[in-house]
Amino acid sequence: MEVSAQTSDIEQISNWRDEVIATRESIRSMRSQLEQLARHKTDDESLAQIEHFQNQFICQEEKADELRHDLKQSSKKISNNGQPAILHDDRPVDDYDVMYDRMNTFRKLYNELQDEFEKFRSFS
Template identity: 60%
Template sequence: MEVSAQISELEQINDWKAEVESARDAIRSMRSQLEQAVLRTTDEDDRVQIEHFQNQFIRQMEVADEMHHDLRQSAKKINGKLPVLHDDRPVDNLETLNDRMHTFRKLYSELQKEFGEFIAFS
């Protein structure tokens, strides 16, 4: 692989890692907001929604953690420091990582919107 292509790929991966880290921070913040909502509500429908968001935050954080790990592994692979790859989540294919980031962004954005609407009306 050409050195300039490696640098470009590393820059892309680092941008994605920063984006994922920002999402992780935002999820932590949303969890704090949710904890405050728990204290304010006695409505059963709200409690069902709260449980829904708790589950969504757990799952979204798991996906973010996997993405962050895989992006780190990909950077190591590009730098020639990683000979072994995940069979179930290839980290040496930038197009695959790009597709996963697209999906991650979409699901994260939907969660943010849905949670924002819940907080606004609770």
């Protein structure tokens, strides 16, 4: 029974990792779209918004990289029957529930950023 739970957790973590990778690609696409918009916008308000999104994309990509790494470590820990992987005090990877919460927070922040960027694009 325990092996089945481990396998299920590993599969879920793998799905999360795939989602994080896809999200990172989506952020790259939005960054490219932003670069196109920046070529045509010269007013101060638009430039401030462009800078805001550039910063947000960088932050979100950094979080995606951290999360992808930590999901990999979490999967390794589960695969090694609980043997320690590389753990970070500020980013625990040894607790499935913590990773679940981090993934939900990551999704929420990404969705908010995506919605905000879509609104900006539609007014540009």
